[in-house]
Amino acid sequence: MKLNSVDISKTASASSIVFEALRKAIIEGDVKEGEPLRQDEIARLFNTSRIPVREAISRLEEQGLVKTQRYKGAVVSGLSATEAEEIFDFRALIEPEVIRRAVPLMSAETLETARASWAAFSASADPMSWGDLNRDFHSTLYRASGLQYHLDVIDNAMDRIDRYLRAQLVMSNGMERANQEHIAIWEACLTGNASQAAELTRLHISGARESLIQNINSLR
Incomplete structure (x- = not known):
């Protein structure tokens, strides 16, 4: 996954930082349509737990940038x-x-x-x-x-x-x-x-x- 890693282990707004980074990567095409967003991998990149990652992905889903698929989990949404x-x-x-x-x-x-x-x-x-x-x-x-x-x-x-x-x-x-x-x-x-x-x-x-x-x- 093409994301810039950031150490946010001691940052209060970890969820917001992950959200903005993922949102930017999706909008700019660095994370492609259909690509899965693996929580463990993202948590490691940002040196944080899965909780803020899960919160960030939930916000992205609310905006229609991510959708949850059975057996795949969260993936980047396409647009018809x-x-x-x-x-x-x-x-x-x-x-x-x-x-x-x-x-x-x-x-x-x-x-x-x-x-x-x-x-x-x-x-x-x-x-x-x-x-x-x-x-x-x-x-x-x-x-x-x-x-x-x-x-x-x-x-x-x-x-x-x-x-x-x-x-x-x-x-x-x-x-x-x-x-x-x-x-x-x-x-x-x-x-x-x-x-x-x-x-x-x-x-x-x-x-x-x-x-x-x-x-x-x-x-x-």
């Missing part, structure tokens, strides 16, 4: 085209409204941070960084809304599809298209056009949905 469509349909409903509410509250600092994110995304030649930079751009704009519950739900949805989006950006022309769409969304925010920002966000998500579904189907 049907599930992906549902997640994207949900995102297309909630994210445009969040950015619509955020635009009037965006500060110059927020806009500059978002601009730096899409500029870094555009300039990056490292596929491993694209997913994080993409999320940074959107989350920076969304945070101005102050709708924390909505933001948490969006983060959870992104966790489920992040590793597939990363693959899509690598395997298609998604990088160039996403960059152009990011700039258009940012410019709408800059001019204070909340309705346009919302519509561009909806189209951005819908376009990514179609490309991702094709990508998932091609991998089956």
Whole structure:
């Protein structure tokens, strides 16, 4: 299993540390779909007992990143085209409204941070960084809304599809298209056009949905 070992034997938040490490490894594809999460092995890597490992895996299962299979135990979840469509349909409903509410509250600092994110995304030649930079751009704009519950739900949805989006950006022309769409969304925010920002966000998500579904189907 490809995980960075950490000695957390004396750390109070051992479960949280294991959870974050496993979550990151799953999202970034270091732990593959269908790969078992062996509690003893993970406990040794982090120099801890199985209790925080079991708690971490339970949290991952709640987020849909892990599932329990008979005779195999916990394994990394896959994502069907049907599930992906549902997640994207949900995102297309909630994210445009969040950015619509955020635009009037965006500060110059927020806009500059978002601009730096899409500029870094555009300039990056490292596929491993694209997913994080993409999320940074959107989350920076969304945070101005102050709708924390909505933001948490969006983060959870992104966790489920992040590793597939990363693959899509690598395997298609998604990088160039996403960059152009990011700039258009940012410019709408800059001019204070909340309705346009919302519509561009909806189209951005819908376009990514179609490309991702094709990508998932091609991998089956």
